[in-house]
Amino acid sequence: MTEMNIVQAINRTLHEAMRRDADVLVLGEDVGVNGGVFRATDGLYKEFGAERVIDTPLSETGIIGAAIGMSLYGLKPIAEIQFLDFIYPAFDQIVSELAKFRYRSGGQYPAHVVIRSPYGGGIKGGLYHSQSTEAYFCHTPGIKVVVPSTPADARGLLFTAIDDEDPVLFLEPKRIYRSMTGEVPDGEGRVPFGKSRLVREGSDLSIFAYGAMVPPALEAAETLAQDGVSAEVVDLRSLVPLDEAAVVASVEKTGRAVIVHEAARFCGFGAELAALLAEKALYSLKAPVVRVTGFDTPFPYALENVYLPNADRIVRAAKTAVRGS
């Protein structure tokens, strides 16, 4: 085990994946000589050279379109989109092409591209360096969407993503890139997709979160414990495929659900979780499902703390759920 932060875990995993398989390569804006604007690809260029660590022109559709072509040919490209906010020029390539290649070719042409992209707020990035728009992608059949919240999961999920046979959107919570460290296994331990992580066991309510919302969810659970409320915290880790069984089982046990995400509420991922609970756990619910999310506004710059969920909001929501029973 080695202590490191999320960026270091990603960086180390990329190094190891490229060492063990010459077909793995990295492409994106500023990923080579500069090592990535967040330094996630730092050192790769020096070790693997310009042929495998490709600084691209400033075109997201070019990056993803080219990555798809490389993948069809047999390479294993890992594309970096510098901020999730800038992914939209490649939206057509992702939702119309990448996600549909296997299906539309009758299985002849699977396209396996890993897209890494930092997402989320809390870094004073304003409208265009802060958004959490995972729901757009989760809505598209054919692409997997995963979000680590710890250095160990960043490593384990990235290894799984690189080995997977399907396209993967690997979302990196940039707010906690460096703000915390954790023990990371030295071996190539995989974290499977579709399996959530039980962060903390509880009996009175279940808090579902992912990415940068896991730390405030845990903080809220600790505060609630002081008030005698036992909160379970589930880190979803994998949005597609979703660990539906664990979500349902947790609410069957606790009877209450608080769903936390940074994205705007309307049609956010939490809506899918709430629908799942309505469909499969309604009779276990002792209180209405509560969503603690970003507001349905664009992401504000100066007032980002107004927008972003925090531990206090989660505590308040949890108390509402508990009182309401």
Place this chain on the structure above:
Amino acid sequence: MADRAALPTTPTAPPGPDLPEEAVLDAYRLMVLARATDERCLSLQRQGRIGFYAPLMGQEAAQVGASLALTPEDWVFPAYRELAVALARGVSLRAIFDQLIGNADDVIKGRQMPNHFGFRDVNFVVASSPIGTQITQAVGAAMAAQRRKDPVVTIAFFGDGATSSNDFHAGLNFAGVYQCPTIFFCQNNQWAISLPRHRQTRSATLAEKANAYGIPGVQVDGNDLRAVYHAVSEARARAVSGGGPSMIEAEVYRFGPHSTSDDPKRYRSDAELSAAKERDPIARLRSQLIAAGKWSEELDRTHWEEVRARVARTFESAEKAQPLDPRSVFDDVFARMTPRLEEERAEYDALVRDGAVKP
């Protein structure tokens, strides 16, 4: 890297190797097969026996000429009008009809509208409907071939409309930067549904756009089989020898509608169409073959009859194939079915069992 200053504006294609004369008659036969299939499919669509069709008539010489300049190892990234390319790559007529019908023998399992072919066995990458998206993909595959040091080129087929797409710009730009072995083959058929070529761009030619990316761009008469073959052969030879990408603008004319859902009378004149048909690539090649004593009116008549009969017969056999397994709709979303999809398939099974849907 090519010397930008030395790039010509928009020359016609320099002479490449000649199409071997013994191959010309075979090429003509392929063009006739494509035309006969096209004609049949327009009729089949009107009869309701296929749901949709996008004809290529007028573009046969461009497609066959380009295809014959490629090797089986080269990768084709088609749009949805490349029937003659598929036939020239060796795809059987039956496999084409299986796709148009969407039966159990369709290799893409009925997943797409007619014309969106994909045949991995001949490196014919599955087409999609969005315009231009295959262009950047062809570049990525060429970068991969370059990295593996394979003597392979990729060729992207697209139309005049696609030169306005994001991926045209991105693809040519990437290819120029990485000097990868890609051929950008633009069939300028003068119409993007209803938009004429001169309203698509102010550029004098489409080929000259390549110059802005440091890529040689040439125009070629797309109705001239040999000229197209020359141009693509030349581009291919340069690409495999490390000389980088090329763009070829083949000037053709779309004789038919954009698709069976389109009525070209709304936007173009009969006179324009008639004038274009004076340059019919099939009629031109037939005249040349007859003048050279390699073909005759009589042989041609018999050949057309045989081809039409073969097309009709093959379609009828494809029509008799088994229908798709309805449960296959849930396959190939992912490499392995997710629990959610398994659940939805079970839901479908229950719907069938209860008579709520007919399998």
